[in-house]
Amino acid sequence: MLAQPVPVQRGESTQAEVPVSPYRSHPLPVMASSESPALRFEVIARCSTTKARVSKLHLPHYTADTPMFMPVGTQGTIKGLTTDQLRDLDCHVILGNTYHLGNRPGPEILDQFGGLHQFMNWDRGLLTDSGGFQMVSLLKLAEITEEGVQFEHPHDGSLMMLTPEKSMELQNSIGADIMMQLDDVVSSLTTGPRVEEAMHRSIRWLDRCIKAHRKPHQQNLFPIIQGGLDLTLRKACLEAMIARNAPGYAIGGLSGGEEKDQFWRIVSLCTDYLPEPKPRYCMGVGYAEDLVVCSALGVDMYDCVYPTRTARFGHALTRSGGITLKYGRYHTDYSPIEDDCNCHTCRNYTRAHLATLVNKETVGCHLISIHNIAYQMRLMRDIRSSIMEDRFPQFVQSFMKRYFVDNGTPYPEWVVNALNSVNISLLPPENAASQT
Ligand SMILES: [Zn+2]
Missing domain, CATH: 3.20.20.105 (Queuine tRNA-ribosyltransferase-like)
Structure with a gap:
């Protein structure tokens, strides 16, 4: 396509090896890996239905879990x-x-x-x-x-x-x-x-x-x-x-x-x-x-930027969709943003308290940002563990049902199409039981 020679970044892919994964106490076979001078990437689990995978991303400063x-x-x-x-x-x-x-x-x-x-x-x-x-x-x-x-x-x-x-x-x-x-x-x-x-x-x-x-x-x-x-x-x-x-x-x-x-x-x-x-x-x-x-x-x-930007508008992310804490009904709601979230905000503050802080104090934005980042991190951990245990399709089905259908919203057509392309059919709203 291009006339000039192709500059290649240094480092070549290597064959799989078998390191000990911090995920489990016994060695996990690495399914695919690549090695560059400042990065090693190891795929340690693949979903048997979709294209999802869990990997270890070894960077100079940290080993990150993906997705x-x-x-x-x-x-x-x-x-x-x-x-x-x-x-x-x-x-x-x-x-x-x-x-x-x-x-x-x-x-x-x-x-x-x-x-x-x-x-x-x-x-x-x-x-x-x-x-x-x-x-x-x-x-x-x-x-x-x-x-x-x-x-x-x-x-x-x-x-x-x-x-x-x-x-x-x-x-x-x-x-x-x-x-x-x-x-x-x-x-x-x-x-x-x-x-x-x-x-x-x-x-x-x-x-x-x-x-x-x-x-x-x-x-x-x-x-x-x-x-x-x-x-x-x-x-x-x-x-x-x-x-x-x-x-x-x-x-x-x-x-x-x-x-x-x-x-x-x-x-x-x-x-x-x-x-x-x-x-x-x-x-x-x-x-x-x-x-x-x-x-x-x-x-x-x-x-x-969404999780922290939306916190500025008093919007908190939950597994049943988002809630906007400035709305009047939350002023007498003495539950945390999410009952089963163990973030600093959910352990210490009620929706009612947060509702009084929203739009008035930077601390309100700060506390909701903490929860929203915690929400994203937990979602990614849930995705990873469901792939590791090869139950990712079931996780996706129950996630989407709780996020949309249980919340009174039909599944977006693009979500249905995208998931169909990787062999996941969403649960029909009427006979789907909520799972966690
Ligand atoms: Zn929380």
């Missing part, structure tokens, strides 16, 4: 939560925000500290974005050229150019376990030649990122599969990026308002093509039903 959800932080901390709380909440990998970190504390201070891990006192996994996405949302996009993305500051009109090389320089200073390539992002609603141009440019920028990456033995660079909603373009991008032999891959350009039936088909195409023994990260996914469906399709990693 996993990664909360999004801003300026080195999750909004309102401390690193101690994130550890207590069982977060394995969190996201740092390259644009914000590049401004403050900035590369010089980060280099002095030896990276963000030390700076923010976080000893587990970190992932950073390329910086491009935040710049699109915060600055005025001036122009995308082959050189990079040019932005205009909304206040003084000054120009700033983010190139693949600049993105790698910033991310190498931050020192995250996983870094994302700078990609040429188009909205998932864009159609026509611009989608193809962005896909090819993302491949060229990936090659520049690989070349500019100063620490391949300490940090992993993930390509981002682009190609919009066009299956042919997605396949071409997959083929080109897989040839670069990256330690893991991200599926990008989704969750931008496209039809969910198109969303899951692109995810499924990507998981069909991506190498089995490497981690697959679906960017911007964080709704509970999306996490369950995408895990069934074989995705390993997710991130989303």
Whole structure:
């Protein structure tokens, strides 16, 4: 497809070995594995019905269990939560925000500290974005050229150019376990030649990122599969990026308002093509039903601002769907957000108490954020344990029934279609018994 030679990231896939898994006290056979200089990925269980799997993702700072959800932080901390709380909440990998970190504390201070891990006192996994996405949302996009993305500051009109090389320089200073390539992002609603141009440019920028990456033995660079909603373009991008032999891959350009039936088909195409023994990260996914469906399709990693952003509006996540605590009926509800949640918030606060704090005190947002992150982490643990015990289809059926039908909402058609594609039929509402 491309005339120039293909730069290949160092490291080759290795044959399976049999390490001792912390999951069980006896050795578990590794079903597939890959090894890169700064990452080892081991698939330790597969669902016998769907494409779901459980893996150990060995990163320089931490060994994470997948499928996993990664909360999004801003300026080195999750909004309102401390690193101690994130550890207590069982977060394995969190996201740092390259644009914000590049401004403050900035590369010089980060280099002095030896990276963000030390700076923010976080000893587990970190992932950073390329910086491009935040710049699109915060600055005025001036122009995308082959050189990079040019932005205009909304206040003084000054120009700033983010190139693949600049993105790698910033991310190498931050020192995250996983870094994302700078990609040429188009909205998932864009159609026509611009989608193809962005896909090819993302491949060229990936090659520049690989070349500019100063620490391949300490940090992993993930390509981002682009190609919009066009299956042919997605396949071409997959083929080109897989040839670069990256330690893991991200599926990008989704969750931008496209039809969910198109969303899951692109995810499924990507998981069909991506190498089995490497981690697959679906960017911007964080709704509970999306996490369950995408895990069934074989995705390993997710991130989303949703759980903490929605907490700011007094919205708490539960297994029976969300509840908005500012509504009057919760002012006399003396139960916790969820009876069987053992997070700090549910152990110490009633819905009634939280309802008085919502929208008035930052502590209200903080307490609901704690619960919402705990909810996401528990959901991912439930997904993993059900795959380990090969009862994932039953877990999905009871999860969806409780989340939708028991809550008076019919199953969304895209959820039914996506799960059918991996041999799960949802329980008919009238004769399904609720299970846990
Ligand atoms: Zn809770």
